[in-house]
Amino acid sequence: MGNETESIGIAGAGLLGRLLAWQLLLRGHRVSLFDAGTRAGVDSAAWTAAGMVAPLSEAVVSERPVYDMGLFALAQWPLWVNQLESEHTLWHQQGSLVVSHPQDEAELSQFHRELQYVTETADGYQWVTRPELHDLEPDLSDRFQRGLLLEAEGFLNNRELLSQLLTTIERLGGDCHFECPVNVDEGILYSAGQQYRFDRVIDCRGVGAKPQQPAVRGVRGEVLHVHTREIVLHRPVRLMHPRYQLYIVPKPDHRFVIGATQIESEDRSPMSLQSSLELGSALYTLSPAFAEARILEQPVNLRPTYLDNNPHIETTEGLITVNGLFRHGYLLAPAVVKQVLAEIAGEEDTPFARFLQRPIPNASQGAGHLSSEPLSQEPLSKEPAHD
Numbered sequence: 001m002g003n004e005t006e007s008i009g010i011a012g013a014g015l016l017g018r019l020l021a022w023q024l025l026l027r028g029h030r031v032s033l034f035d036a037g038t039r040a041g042v043d044s045a046a047w048t049a050a051g052m053v054a055p056l057s058e059a060v061v062s063e064r065p066v067y068d069m070g071l072f073a074l075a076q077w078p079l080w081v082n083q084l085e086s087e088h089t090l091w092h093q094q095g096s097l098v099v100s101h102p103q104d105e106a107e108l109s110q111f112h113r114e115l116q117y118v119t120e121t122a123d124g125y126q127w128v129t130r131p132e133l134h135d136l137e138p139d140l141s142d143r144f145q146r147g148l149l150l151e152a153e154g155f156l157n158n159r160e161l162l163s164q165l166l167t168t169i170e171r172l173g174g175d176c177h178f179e180c181p182v183n184v185d186e187g188i189l190y191s192a193g194q195q196y197r198f199d200r201v202i203d204c205r206g207v208g209a210k211p212q213q214p215a216v217r218g219v220r221g222e223v224l225h226v227h228t229r230e231i232v233l234h235r236p237v238r239l240m241h242p243r244y245q246l247y248i249v250p251k252p253d254h255r256f257v258i259g260a261t262q263i264e265s266e267d268r269s270p271m272s273l274q275s276s277l278e279l280g281s282a283l284y285t286l287s288p289a290f291a292e293a294r295i296l297e298q299p300v301n302l303r304p305t306y307l308d309n310n311p312h313i314e315t316t317e318g319l320i321t322v323n324g325l326f327r328h329g330y331l332l333a334p335a336v337v338k339q340v341l342a343e344i345a346g347e348e349d350t351p352f353a354r355f356l357q358r359p360i361p362n363a364s365q366g367a368g369h370l371s372s373e374p375l376s377q378e379p380l381s382k383e384p385a386h387d
């Protein structure tokens with residue numbers, strides 16, 4: 001289609017659907033957006049997510065292109081949020097801090113070694129001493145002897161971002177349909193006996209695509225939201241532990257998000273007692289000031305994931321399927337959106353094209369069916385882990 005504008009139907013108004021709708025409208029396309037859930041997006045993984053953009057933290061559990069796309073995200077998110085009108089700060093970039101209790105120091109040292117190995121440089125992170133830790137986060141427990149500051153990492157006020165994206169989409173003339181589940185085909189969306197025809201359809205339904213795309217699976221994640229005025233944090237903090245790794249992300253209005261479990265299950269039922277105890281007690285060991293924090297929410301959702309835990313874009317005439325952002329949605333979305341926009345514009349490949357356009361892995365075909373690039377080695381344990 002090249003420079004021509006198109007009519008585009010987008011299935012799914014989670015993270016990818018909203019970003020793509022916004023960017024396509026800015027490029028003059030006519031966009032209709034359909035979601036099975038509500039305007040707020042509470043059913044999307046994007047709503048449940050902590051919103052961290054943490055390429056170094058993720059580098060040790062991902063393939064190299066995930067790290068490279070994460071670096072791209074660190075440059076792209078500030079540009080994007082500057083174009084959105086919000087009275088709230090949507091993007092924070094003061095790094096993140098990784099700590100461990102003295103008895104778990106081996107975990108922190110191992111994380112450091114893995115960072116060195118994966119990134120091949122010492123750029124972007126540094127050890128901080130106990131007094132430096134205190135300067136960075138005065139309210140953290142003084143039990144931490146040292147920490148790793150991952151300097152460039154950032155995080156989003158993701159729920160406000162989703163809201164602002166929708167406001168902007170509607171202001172730009174996007175045609176939005178909520179509580180309207182759809183099935184997809186080339187150039188067609190089907191909903192409740194109706195057919196909607198477009199030049200092109202983009203399938204961004206995350207785990208909701210599974211009935212039509214069995215290769216997608218959901219990976220359960222549980223988080224705690226607490227409220228307290230007893231402690232202030234300026235950046236995400238990760239606590240290394242032999243059995244689980246907790247992160248805590250400061251959000252507006254004295255709210256903190258603590259997460260997250262990573263469980264091979266598509267069960268969306270409420271948080272288990274074990275997860276609640278483990279997240280809560282790890283939080284308390286980060287600082288006893290959390291003892292009186294009030295639990296506001298215990299949201300649970302599924303991360304949309306392919307067999308290799310990597311994102312994939314599949315393009316046929318009239319249909320682009322984009323899925324599998326797993327635990328890295330906010331980290332990968334800028335690069336994934338750039339690639340989809342490039343495909344629609346008929347532009348040259350982006351630097352991430354080769355990685356994103358690899359065939360979607362299918363369990364029955366075996367790894368030999370894939371390209372020779374290595375699969376992620378990330379273990380998906382039943383134990384809670386961080387994302």
Ligand SMILES: Cc1cc2nc3c(=O)[nH]c(=O)nc-3n(C[C@H](O)[C@H](O)[C@H](O)COP(=O)(O)OP(=O)(O)OC[C@H]3O[C@@H](n4cnc5c(N)ncnc54)[C@H](O)[C@@H]3O)c2cc1C
Nearest residue numbers: 012014015016036045046052182206208221328329330331
């Ligand atoms: C607990 C947890 C913590 C996370 N933390 C982070 C983090 O800190 N940083 C990070 O980068 N990533 C994080 N993620 C991952 C991130 O949330 C996802 O990768 C991202 O949201 C995927 O985006 P998506 O648009 O593909 O899917 P989603 O955001 O899930 O959106 C899919 C949308 O499709 C809609 N839909 C489903 N079925 C249909 C249908 N039939 N018709 C129409 N609409 C439909 C859904 O209602 C939903 O709105 C986290 C995820 C979880 C669960």
